[in-house]
Amino acid sequence: MAEWFRRKSEKIKTLDKREIAEGMWLKCPQCQEVVYRKMLEENHFICTNCTHHFRITSDNYIQLLMDDGKFEEIAANVQSVDPLNFKATKNYTDQIKTAQEKTGNKDAVKTLIGNINGIKAVLAIMDFSFIGGSMGSVVGEKISQAIDRAAKDHLPLVIITASGGARMQEGAYSLMQMAKISSKLARYSDLGGLYITVITDPTTGGTTASFAMLGDIILAEPNALIGFAGARVIKQTIGEELPEGFQRSEFLLEKGFIDHIVGRKELKTTLSDLFSFFNFGASEKEELSEVDDNE
């Protein structure tokens, strides 16, 4: 299933999706150093040698960001129904079942509400390990419900993306999720909502061409693959090698499509600082009192 993410080019390395393997010792796909698993875990799965950010799950992000790891799930029971009765080399229904067993999640996104450094926010966290983080009806519906909740409670919204794009086993339905989520974001924005995107490795296709690129503030993890078309397709189209670092976070920052590259360790503070700056959450009072002190 994840074949279309796997680059054939030597220059563009694509890491195996199960890069966080079982076992005590792990090999960093970037610097090839063998790292002790426990140390890596304590370091939020950032290589202790080269700072490569390993791909992590939605549960890892929950532990990283939510105060005391606590949260309330939104649209927890929404799950796929194989609307096209899709059969290829694997049946879609079987594929869903396997992915659910492997990840313990219902689909490729977890939507929730909780506190980040004391500030309440709505989060949608995608999981690349669930059928390549692909976006079908369930991802669309869960994110849509999350946006509605953020709009209703006037909370900031954070979407952490990790996705190969739309889920073609749902045909045009999956394409329309781009419109569904984008239109909900438009309404949320008009209501004064603050939307922050955190783009992680990899984010491509329809996910990039919709909500990943629509944040009021767009953050990205270092060296994440971010793009619209696949590198192989582009190479075929232009018939020449792609530049070094093409479609990586740093490349997009240089081209003007990302506000800031933020390492995983700084992510929680960055988010809560941004919430406060844009007048969401607890610190509103403190700011006022600071002004009083100065006067």
Add this chain to the structure above:
Amino acid sequence: MSNYILEFEAPLREIEDKIDSMKSTGIKTGMDVTEAVQKLEEQLTNEKKILYENLSRWERVQLARHPKRPYSSDYISRITDYWFELHGDRYFSDDPAMICGIAVIDNLKLMIISQEKGRGTKSKLFRNFGMARPEGYRKALRLMKLAEKYKIPVLTLIDTPGAYPGLGAEERGQAEAIARNLFEMSKLRVPIINIVIGEGASGGALGIGVGDKMLCFENTWYSVISPEGCATILFRDASRAPEAADSMMVTAKDLKYFGIADTILPEPLGGTHQDYNQSADTLKNAILDSFLELNKIDPDKRIENRIEKYDKMGKWSDG
């Protein structure tokens, strides 16, 4: 050249050839072939009816891509009483894959945003085979915002094999340009009608495809990826595209069944290229009817309906 050039149209081509040779025999020998020709022509009509009323999805995909199929410019020249093309995104360049401009059709003022594939090698290259770059999507947005300012409804004509997957397109933010259009189109305060006239490939089509009503000509396809692309990835074999077209359910009829398309526009027997004027008439009437209906709705309500329409799309269970 015969109008029947596709593989599955071979039986029609054979009858056509027979008619031609019968006629030339008549001329050469002075024999009266009227009756024989008439018989063959009847046979052709019957064969056509049987063939085109039972097309497979893959055959419809081929008709959607037919080299003689009318493109946006063919329709614009036939349906508008006034047309003035507007160029450029004001940031980088003009994208010839996207033809935009102001138009009047029967006293109805419109902003037309359309994709153009180009006919003939030179034109195809100029139009980049209908694959728009970020500039195309940004030009479209600039002009849709202009339309909004003057309360002019927007018509989009969709016909693209996909957004252009090039190096420069990525550098200039193909994904951002498409995403921005989805966002802005969903809250544009004027009516928007999207009509698929040929191919509707993925984000490249959706980038000008958000609106209040979606109409599809009968022999068009619209999906998340081309049948070939899907076959390559999921069946590991591009030649299994016909199967992929069935699996993904890519035709106008499927889109209507999904609740994504509102109306299917009938085509002349054998496809829109069999009769440009008749197809243009169908298009024109559909445009006028649809806007008449949409103009009656209050703008706030129309936007709310639009967002709700997309909110319903998809199938899931609640536990």
